[in-house]
Every structure is written in C-alpha cells, then in structure tokens.
Amino acid sequence: MNVFLVFAHPEPKSFNAALRDRAVDVLRECGHAVVVSDLYEMKFKAVIDHDDFPDPLNPAMLQIPLEQEAAHARGTTAADIAAEQRKLIAADLVIFQFPLWLYGLPAILKGWCERVFSSGFAHETTPSGERRWFENGGLKGRRAMLSLTCAGAETAFQPDGRHGDMDRILWPIHNALRYAGFDVLPPVVSYAVLRGGELGRANALDRLEGRLRGIETDTPIPFHSLDEYDDAHRLKAGIAPRTPGQHRGPGYLSRTPSS
Amino acid sequence: MNVFLVFAHPEPKSFNAALRDRAVDVLRECGHAVVVSDLYEMKFKAVIDHDDFPDPLNPAMLQIPLEQEAAHARGTTAADIAAEQRKLIAADLVIFQFPLWLYGLPAILKGWCERVFSSGFAHETTPSGERRWFENGGLKGRRAMLSLTCAGAETAFQPDGRHGDMDRILWPIHNALRYAGFDVLPPVVSYAVLRGGELGRANALDRLEGRLRGIETDTPIPFHSLDEYDDAHRLKAGIAPRTPGQHRGPGYLSRTPSS
16 A cells, blocks of 8 residues: 555654654555655645735635636646645555644644645536535545544543543544545544553554554445435435444443543 | 634635624624734744744753643743733633634634643643633633634535534534633534625625624533533533534424525
C-alpha cells in the first residue's frame, strides 16, 4: 500500500511525534511505502484567503467553491495545495496524527483540509448536475483513519462521560472525510497521554502498532449510502438515521473502557 | 450588554459580512455596546506554535497547557491573544459569525479558540486541585452564540438528512464553549445561502435580527452539571446522557424544517 501520513503537532519531541514515528516504522516494516506531511515543519498555510487565488475568476468577490473549481479546472491550484493533492491521489490509506484540541482538529490541520479537500478536487457538482460526494467523492477508493491523542481519560469520553462520547466528538470529522469520498476506518485514540506515564505511552504505541499491522483487513465505519436518500436529501421512508458509535453494537452505551 | 462579535470570513462582500453588519446595527439600536474582531482583516495568527512562547518555562520541549498557564500567571501571554482575552472578559455575550466549512469552524476561528481559550485563562486545574471548567470555567457568567451559514439546505441537516443533524455537527463546538464556562445559546443557522436568492438572504438577515432582539431573555442549551458526574468523570447512576438536540423536545426527530 501507499500510505500518506498527515502530522500536526508543533513539538518534535511530543508523544504525537512518537506515534508518527512508530506508525512509519511499522508500516515500512510491513512493506508499505509511506509519505509524511509534517504540517508544522512545512509551515503549511492554514488559512484560505484571497492569496490562494492570485488570478481569480471573479476579482470583485471571493466565492471560495467557485474559485477552487476554476483553479482545479485550469490547473492553477496553489502549488502547496496541489502537492498535497498529488499525495492523496497516490495514496491507498491516509492517516491523520494529531492532538484533539477543544474537541476538534488543530487549526493547521483543519485549514489543510479546507484548502486541500477543495471543491472540484474532493467534491463537486459537475456541469451535468452529477454530485461527486460521499461514496462518489473525489477520493473514493481510498481509506482514511484518525490517530489522535487527548489529555482526558477514556472514561471521560464515554457516552456518559464528562467530555461526551468520542464517537460523537469525531463524527463531523469522519463525515467530512466521507464527504470527500474516503472509506473511514475506526480511529485510534490515545487517552490520558500526559498522565499515563511511560507505561501508558508504551501501551498506546503498541495499540497503534497493533491496529496498523491489521489495517489492510480493517472494516470501515458504516455510513448511509447515497441511494438511501430522497431528492430532499432525507432518508427514504423506513430507514432509521445512524448514530455515532452505533456500529459498536447494542452494548455501546454501557461499554467498559479499556483504561 | 457588552457584546463581542468574532467574525471569520475572508470576503468583505460575503453574506457572512452582511449578517455581521445586521447584527452590529440591531444590537447597537437595542442599546448594547458592540466590539468586533474581524479575524481575516486582523490577519489573526491561526496556529499555536513555539512563537507564542518566546520565553518558555521549558525551552527543551513545548507542552502547550504548561506554557499557556505559565504565560498567564506571569502576564506574558502574547499581545494578540491577551487583547482578545480582554474583550472576552468585558463581554456579556459573545457571538461567532462564520461559514460552516467541512462541518466545522474555519481554521482561523478554530485557531483563535485554541490560542485565546488558553489553559489558565479559560480552564485550568489550580494548584489546590480545583477544576475550573464547564460551569466553573474561566468565562462563566457570559453567554455565547454561534451564527453560521452553510451551502446546504435545512432539510439536509435534519437528523435524517444527508449531512447529518446540525445539532450533532455543532455539538463539539458548543461543548468547547461550555468547557470554557459559557452559557451557550441555541445557534442561528442560515441555510442554503448561495442558492436562496435575494429573498432567502433577506429572510436569513431578518431571522438573525429577530433572535438578537430577544436575546437577553433567550434560554441556554442545557448541559449536564458538574455535580452530576462521579470521580471517574461518568454520570452518576440513574442520570441518562443528554443527546444533541434533545432540548428541542420529543418531536425533534420528525420536525419539519422551516425552509
């Protein structure tokens, strides 16, 4: 497999960097090719703005989807974005390694997604009206997985936990990946990384390694398919909406955390 | 009231800018004082990195919460962050005006939250072990509200909609605001802003105005209180976890969108 690892932490000595290094080592040991984008090291531009479109279709007013689509069609996508898009095209699996900050992606990674998963590349409505999104998105046929750290304990991220259900917290991110066409694998979450001590961190590294060794046969998180929706973008009669974590089975709400 | 409006859109002619302007006009007409941070115009630094801590407690390794707390205690918080924190302290109500991008905050606004809602300021564990978070967070006594635009139709953001339930999409953002101490008011969502035409946009502006005219008596979204959790950070026996949108009542799943 070709694996593309997107890394977002400012500190080279961080535990996130240790997780990245373990992932790269294990994946290469398994015979996969690995490419890494270290967003902080690259000083990746985090913010979409007028500078992304030096030759705009509409100089009077920036409409981002319009300009992204025009740039994609004309081959004038900004060089730093186009380079990341080429890595995505070449990848079978994309791994995002990051710390969960305020229940979301670090800004540099959120901005990477906004700029790289552009309209025209990752999703679009074609001139004939066809929608390229979700399982028909620009990155279909590829798999994506989040690998994240958080300061809180696993108990606090249960459905009845103080920070709320981790599956629910990650749902908008997973849905954004699905929107771009990815099959989304269950995440690897390393909890309580600041308080777990050396043993806790060693266990977290081993858990990530274990997941990566079996990743070729991992089952993606189920999403509704396009044909389950009607023309008003609602589920057809008789189809109940999925909820985050539902795929974990009926014991989900009462599951016991592993740490 | 003192109102602080945080604005995140790169285009001065955008509909988000029109919503911002209407909000400012209405709030001032109602006798409130309004301060605006236009993050793009300010070129607000979106990314936490080593540059935020020029005189670090630990030069060998950046641990962000540690450095944020030390900077806060010593009064050395970066000037651009401290200025925003002063606006928050002075505010009774904070409004965030932004486009929903990939089911989340624009990167520049996510980064503003990461840098400004810092450890030591918005949340912390005191030396005596007291947790300042959620209803005991640094910004307690203040209210916050999201006002956002999205390209999709309201039908697509219902619980059975193609993009998923808007309450669920916004839940991590709302919980981050709650974590910092805010009472969180229900959001104002302007749907289908690109396709709604002039009438749709006029209606959206009027809806925002209507909400703002009644905002002093608005009821916040309910969250679990700190005393509902046990020492393992889980809800005490017999307390069922709240779900996003639950406060809308039992008709929630079958509600008919207004547009």
